[in-house]
Amino acid sequence: MENFLWVIPAAPLAAFIITLLFGKSVLKSQAHWPAIIGAGIAAVCAWLTFFQVRGLNAGEALNNHLFTWMNTGAYSFDTQQFKVAINLRADHLTALMLLVVTSVGLLVIIYSVGYMHGDGGYYRFFAFLPLFVFSMLMLVLSDNYLLLFVFWEAVGLCSYFLVGFWFRRESANKAALKAFWVNRVGDVGFGLGTMLVWTTFGTFTFTDVFGQLEKRAGIGGDITKGTITAICLLLFCGAVGKSAQVPLHVWLPDAMEGPTPVSALIHAATMVTAGIYLVARSWPLFDLSPGARDVVAIVGIATAFLGATIGLVQRDIKRVLAYSTVSQLGYMCFALGVGAYIPAIFHLMTHAMFKGLMFLGSGSVIHGMHDEQDLFKMGGLRKQMPITAYTFLIGALAISGVTGLAGFWSKDEIIVGAYHAGYPVIAILGLVTAALTAFYMFRLYFLAFEGTPRYDQEHVHPHESPATMTVPLVMLAIPSIVIGALVGIPPDKGAIHAFLGKAIRSDLFESHGSVASSTTLTFGVLSTLVAVGGIFLAFAMYMRLSPNPYTLGDRLHWLWTFLWHKWYFDEVYHVLFVKGTLAFAMACWAFDRYVVDGAVNGVATVVGRSSGRLRRVQTGFVANYALAIALGAVLIVGVYLIARGDIFTQLFG
């Protein structure tokens, strides 16, 4: 039963190839079929795999060896052999990720049939989506760091393609470049991390690396804590980039220039969580390095808080969601930092559902509003597009952490976990952020769907989206409600813990002893309270206008400006890195032309000049020539005698 793992990525890959080759010429407006079929097959297989994996014991996994990718050979003088195989491996963590990726992927592809209808690049879109699904599946199926890195880059590439999908638009191009470039900053670290892994362990394979830890990283082992910490931090650099953590979060909001299904799939549900996946996957390493985990936790909570604050003031519907994504990724990240790996993955999963849902919902709104994205030009849309509105409401409730919905369970576990692991400040900040989340989400909801329309009702006639778009919304709304309760009850001991516990056996979190149910209860009540509080405040401000958000904005103008400018990250980066690099590059070029090449031309000039001088020796006068002969003779003897060093004895001795 080992040999069908490859089908999961192969199906979307085949879809990509078919669409690429025949999409334009043959398939045309039916170009979505290969993608749907491919993703469908992948989804089915992912479920099959899931059930198969469920039957496995802890530490076991499905393996599928495809071929050797690289092998620099074994040598007598070099004990470390560099060998990387294309190996697929599905353990419990992977199985869960497969489900998330394939199901959200399939739904988004179906949704896109309606959303992208009539677009000039229709086939292109349905070529790149399965390519992304393929890459993402390979990413989670990789059994080693290098392969993971490869597909890490590949999903980044797909993101680049899809963000810049409308390549005529300058803003889309810029956003695509920014996404790729910022990600590459993180990849510098990740790349070095893979190298350090290899030089330390002699292998990239997860199981081999982790298997060595016990013997070699313990007391008396040859691997120091510093090395482990370095590996963790380098790997985490990659995660910071890919999962849009501070300070590399700046690309994600801009990436909203891509078509909305892309935002839903790549920039909410799957790709951006790859960083979380990477850290969770490397839990044995992080377990050994409290220092690295502290960094992760601090970055995470900072991201969560920062994203939420910026989300408070955005006008663009997708940008609010984008900053919300940043913020939620921050949650997952600090969960990892405090050692709550399973809750992090749990939140990853629920977030994929409800954030995917909301992005698709926002797409439906944009679609219905004829490409209007400004929240302040919407209002009262619930009447025209009820399915969108209600499903969106479900998503908003879920993310806000209202008791019972998916987000509540996962987020609560994270906060409890942070508190429990001895990070009370982080737990409190988490709660504050939760309140902010509830507020800005419902601000969005009220501005878009409730109240009176603020758009030009003469020309804009919002309408509900077609079934290909609404069905996926419903399909995502259901898990957004139930999945948390289904797998997350009881907290810390739910089905997800039992399942993932076989792959992630971190006793770090659990070592503090079983979480007292009173703590769980307390935080449950607290987070419900802050969620309801946030929602109520949003209701008061945007439905009742008391306090009036506009006057409030004027009064706290400095704060508003600060948030509106997104803490000035982009501005500072622009000056520091963009302009700085360009200036440095120009300086280098000038150096190249005037100094390096100048030296070359300088030598030529010197030879030329001296040639011009020396040729004048040839005066044309015979007497001078004869003189040259005579003087030359004297000169040569002189040089000769001086060289011999005995000029005086030669002449007078």
Add this chain to the structure above:
Amino acid sequence: MPDVSFPPIHYVTVVPHLIVTGLAVVLLLMDAVSRRSRAARVGQIASLVSVIGYGAALVSLLFTYDHRQVTGGGSIRYDYMAIFFLIVMLSTALLTVLVSANFVQLQSMSLLEYLVILSFSVLGMMVVAIAGDLIMVFIGIELTSIAVYVLTGFSRQSRISHEGALKYFLLGSFATGILIYGMAWTFGIAGTINLDAIRTAGASIATGNPSLLLALLLLVVGLGFKIAAVPFHMWTPDAYHGAPTPVTAFMSVGPKAAGFAAMLRVLVNGWTPAADQWVPLVIVLSVITMTFGNIVAVAQNNVKRMLAYSSIAHTGYMLVGLASYQVGASKMDFNGRAIGALLFYTFAYAFTNIGAFSILTWMQARGRGTNIESFRGLATTAPGAAIAMTIFMASLMGVPPLLGFFAKYYIIVAAINANLTWLAVIVALNSAVSAYFYLRVVAVMYFREPDRQIVPQRTSWLGLGLAVSSLGTVLFGVFSGPVFDLARKVLL
């Protein structure tokens, strides 16, 4: 007159000389009997006769090869060095005839007279090649030089030809004076003019003897003039530039070879024991010669003049071979290779440089100047000539596998053998500099648009000369082994 007796001569050793002498006589007779009205026709026949004569002399070497010996009371040294130089000189003569025949007539000069003088000059060179004593060296050198003075001023219409000749002549006789003064001192110190005897006598002369140094200095200066070593080169650019181009071709190779032959005879065969004294002189000379020649050549816009300076530079390279001479009996093989490298260089230079000048001749025969601009777009208007010129330039540059490259290669080998790696590096750097001006010619031929068409002209002799020299440059390069094998026996 009791003790006057003529030392016996084995005439087999001078067969080539006799043939060339015969050639000169035949040519003189033709001049005497032929009518002026049929000069053109007679000139053609005379060319053919010359070619046959020089060819026969070359072939005769094959038969006299085994009769190497010292004869004529030590006046004649018929050894490997002689044979090799004879090959170079006769090849030079042959090529020169081919290159000159059409051109001289086109310039309405008397071809027959020209060939007569040429044959005297060649004979002089050949005498140097077999010289066994200083008189032979002197006679040979002077015979060559005097004939070449005439050839330089051969173009009666050209003022620069006369000017070149005058300068060459004045300085040449000045240098002759210095040379024979050196010979006189040699005679005075060693008590003999026979080279072998000088070698024997020299062994007992204390090193550092000021008279010896004086003699060596005077010899080196006098011979340095003949080979155009800096700073005794000053006549070269002017004489080369002024002379009719085929003559320049000849004099850049022939008398230079003769000069080197003389130098080798006097210094290597004669003053062997004083090698530790003259080697430093030669080293200094070689460095300044090649460097000066190359650097000044960079700024030349007239290709003929550029080649004149390049010829100076090549003298410098050749001198490296002599400079690599090592003192000591155990060094015979190395010395053979070092001097052999010099010999090989003269051989290589003969083919390549005469080839390069024959292109100039070819151009002038078609109404073009020798300025670099005249070469514009030659690759388009006359691709064959351009390819040939490219071969010659590349060979002069030292691009493998052409003849010039091997010449430089053996020189570098010699220098490094003699622990003169720094000198080898200087050779290399000089080659890099020289690449610039050779390349410039190639660049102009290939990279510039032609400004005018070539005037068509029938020059079959010249064509043959070009073919021979370019093929020689390539083939003797690729198969340089046998040639070098012969050259490296020079000291045996």
Add this chain to the structure above:
Amino acid sequence: MDHFPLLSVMLYLPTVVALLVLFVPRLAPDTIKYAALFATLATFVLSLIVVFSSQQTASLRWEENYNWLPSVGIRYHLGTDGLSTIFLLLTTLSSVIALVASWTSIRVNIRAYYVTFLILETGMLGVFMTFDLFLFYVFWELVLIPMALIIGVWGSANRVYAAIKFFLFTLAGSLLMLVAIVAMYTEYFNRTGTRTLDLNTLIAIPGGWSHTFQLWTFAAFFISFAIKVPMFPVHTWLPDAHVESPTAGSVILAAVLLKLGGYGMIRFNLALFPYASHKFATPILILSVIAIIYGALVAMVQPDMKKLVAYSSVTHMGFVTLGIFSFNPQGFQGAVITMFSHGLVTGGLFLCVGVLYERAHTRQISAFGGIANRMPTYASVFMVFMLAALGLPGLSGFVGEYLSTLGSFRLANKTYAAITMFVVIFAAVYMMWLYKRVIFGEPREEHHGFADLTRIEASTLLPLVLGILYVGIYPVPLMKLLKPVIGALLAPIVGSGTAAAAADAIP
């Protein structure tokens, strides 16, 4: 079969065809082109035979070893090992592609062009298959003149300057190499009484070359190769040469000529001078890292597409020297694969630039924009090259660059690798920014008539795309070819003989 002089046939086939083309009068241009195409294709097929008959041992295949100039110990010694095989394949493939790329773009002096081109191919092949230092030098120089001619005759406006600069730069270096070769020859003779320039004999000199001697000769060889590679700071001939060269010339220049340097370093510097290799490793590594970063930065701000690609070559070739002088199998494999990949990728990029130049007659980036609207197929092909150039995994560039960097990462000093890694950002910046400015954006009026790739253009680009994918996804065959070479080459360097010197270089 082994006694068939396959290599000689392969080597001289282009020249023979060139001579035929040269001397047979009244040939139609098409006949000349087809004759040249035949020659390059036949050579390519022969090189495939070499590839498929290669063995997993360090000994030479298809060896031909004859006396050439016996009195000075120079031999005509040809052969192939894994390293040669890779470069022979690259050469023949690039030649076919460059030849096809010249098909319509070379319009003047057709006969001369193809003759020059074919002779150039002989020279390049010769360099990669000789095992006698003298013969090597002969071919090394033989490459120079045809290449300079191709740049100088068929190039663009400032071609003469570029051609002469190219020529003089390379010649200056190689003359020093000649001196070094002679020095080795002499030294070997003094030590053993044998005159030889046979590489393997020289490597096996009893007792090894003395340390001082190694330092000097290493430097002489290295300078020559470094100019060809080109390494910072002797790289400035490259942008000029590329910019002025015709497309096919750029392809050959990038695909093969730069490789001569890297190949030479491996074949000669490493093999002959293990001690000096260690001694010089640190400065070379530093220069490599500078080249990598510096090239990328300078590439970033080029207004001319070809110059941009040229500077990117400096970057990529920096990985080569970085990998070689890390002295471990990873770095070594990375260096060679980077070279191979760079041949495909940069060749492709130059072809892509050429495609646009044919249509717009300019290479200024600012003259373009929105090309994807007019030439979608072109845009996708260009995309592949662009991505490979920025080192995207799955394409050929990544394999080599990752391994090179990993090789340097294994050194005790991790700074090299750490700084080098930053190039992943810069490479993405200069390549993608170029791509964005040229390909993306609103369609422009002046590009209205631009046709998508012609059949000829597509036929030059497609093999490269396939090659890039192949090397990216399945580089194992290349690695297998290299394995025996590495075993033979690195063992003495890592081995006990230089243990002392190795101590500070190998962790």
Add this chain to the structure above:
Amino acid sequence: MHPGLEWYLSLSAVLFVIGLIGVLTRRNVLVIFMCVEMMLNAVNISFIAFGRAISSATGQVFALFVITVAAAEAAVGLAIVIALARRQDTVDVGRIDTLRE
């Protein structure tokens, strides 16, 4: 008292140097040429002196050859001078400088 070898040699050297200086300083072609002849003859004195000092006829023989060669040179040289003088109407080497640099 017979003058010793040194005297002859000194005389020869003085003459030689005078000739040499003449070549360097005079501008008239003919005078320069005369100076060269003087150098040659100075050398002849050396030859003969040396020859006598070691009782060898070779010195005299050599001197004879030198005289002969000098005559030949003179013939050719004067022809060149005349040819040039005809065209250029000068025997001043300072004005014969078309060929330079």
